[in-house]
Amino acid sequence: MQERARATRRSLLEAAARLFVEQGYARTSINEISDLSGRTSGAVYFHYSSKEKLALAVVREQFAAWPLLAARYAAPGIPPLEKLVALSFDIATALRDDVMTRAGARLWAERRTIDADIPTPFAAWTAAVTRLLAEARAKGELAGDVEPSGAATTLVCAFFGLYNLTDELAEHEELTDRVHRWWLLILKALQARPEPAALVARARAHSRPASTG
């Protein structure tokens, strides 16, 4: 019974995420979510009580995936800047391939039109990037004049901009390519002994494709 409820919730979340990605929050109705999931609209209301709650659940589902992503690089052998770059490619891939991640991003962009308090990942990301930059500093990998928390803010903002303008600026360029080029530029400023191309190549070798779901 528990198991069945979980399966129902999962299929509702996935249908909602897909529709939010394709047509946005405002244009998606409970009926469409019910149709796409193959569940009744009664089931939607039973499990989530409203479209707002369902949107929140989609965003939370996406958030729950971040620690898993970060845990991939917990191994002590990988240098911190390499972890950071590898993580950015994982996130770029998830933003391309994973419907829950894409839905989370679109719901965040539309947050002002949603009657719910959509949580944001940026403070947590900035804290994580600050930690990695501080580790890099401790290991002598960070250029002397780079201040971890200020640089972290800059990096998170730039990544956000790369993601949000990718479709706007060049239809045929992938986010991962844009992120690659951006690291080649910014690592020159971040690394104590700049070797951006080599670092990005090592990081991309670690980085694994996100599971779609």
Added chain:
Amino acid sequence: MQERARATRRSLLEAAARLFVEQGYARTSINEISDLSGRTSGAVYFHYSSKEKLALAVVREQFAAWPLLAARYAAPGIPPLEKLVALSFDIATALRDDVMTRAGARLWAERRTIDADIPTPFAAWTAAVTRLLAEARAKGELAGDVEPSGAATTLVCAFFGLYNLTDELAEHEELTDRVHRWWLLILKALQARPEPAALVARARAHSRPASTG
């Protein structure tokens, strides 16, 4: 008569811009625009025929201001990277102080919920930044491994991210401060002979506050 029509249009545009900034496109009604402008709602329909057309007019009004902004730095004496940095501070200031600029940015962010083809400034910005970087290259000011058009895309995306996440990440940090810190980092990678702090100081001396309107 022409003069009076122009004054009417201007006051409608300003009222609409103010309301779009404060409450977004969807929540703003023609009646509110009429109330705030002190003109009749008949005047709104006579001059703009719909809320969509009014939104487009606000965005176009903002676009019309960019060449003026750029023209400030047409003087041949200012080095291209310095022009670029000065321009970015002008835009950051306009995004803070100028209601038409702020309305344009918000309407663009809400473009998917507006039934009109909201034009985007990013291609024009990227072209302008590419031109300045190419000039910098010609003068030997650009680091040898920086490719103007790729770097221009990166810079425009990063600026967009800095603007859009400013309120999200730290309520008390101004966009101009964030842009300042970002240039200190990225100029290390862009300049042939890095001296970011000195260049930013010279650029800020050129940069002038935007007119509010």
